[in-house]
Amino acid sequence: MxxxxxxxxxxxxxxxxxxxxxxxxxxxxxxxxxxxxxDSKNPHGPALTFPAAGWSSFVSAVKGxxxxx
Numbered sequence: 001m002x003x004x005x006x007x008x009x010x011x012x013x014x015x016x017x018x019x020x021x022x023x024x025x026x027x028x029x030x031x032x033x034x035x036x037x038x039d040s041k042n043p044h045g046p047a048l049t050f051p052a053a054g055w056s057s058f059v060s061a062v063k064g065x066x067x068x069x
Contacts, residue, residue, distance in 0.1 A: 004031060004033075004034055004036065004049055006028060006036055006047055009028035009030075009031075009036060010029065010030065011026040011027070011028050011038065011040075011043070012026060012027060012028075012029065013025070013026050014026065024039070024040035024041065025037060025038075025039070025040065026038050026039075026040045026043075028047075032052065033051070033052060034049040034050060034051060034052060034055075035049065035050050035051075035052055035055035036048070036049050037049070037050065037055075
């Protein structure tokens with residue numbers, strides 16, 4: 001997957017993030033090919049990008065309780 005310009009990205013905190021402010025995940029919406037994800041404690045650090053279809057499958061599995069520890 002090629003590089004994606006995230007300079008104008010609007011980030012939102014995941015609803016599954018820790019409510020105490022730690023272990024927070026942020027996702028940027030509005031990208032059709034990939035879904036950028038970053039650590040909210042390091043907003044200027046690197047972001048991971050996942051293929052949109054793969055991210056959708058991951059979110060469905062989390063919501064469905066398929067990914068238990």
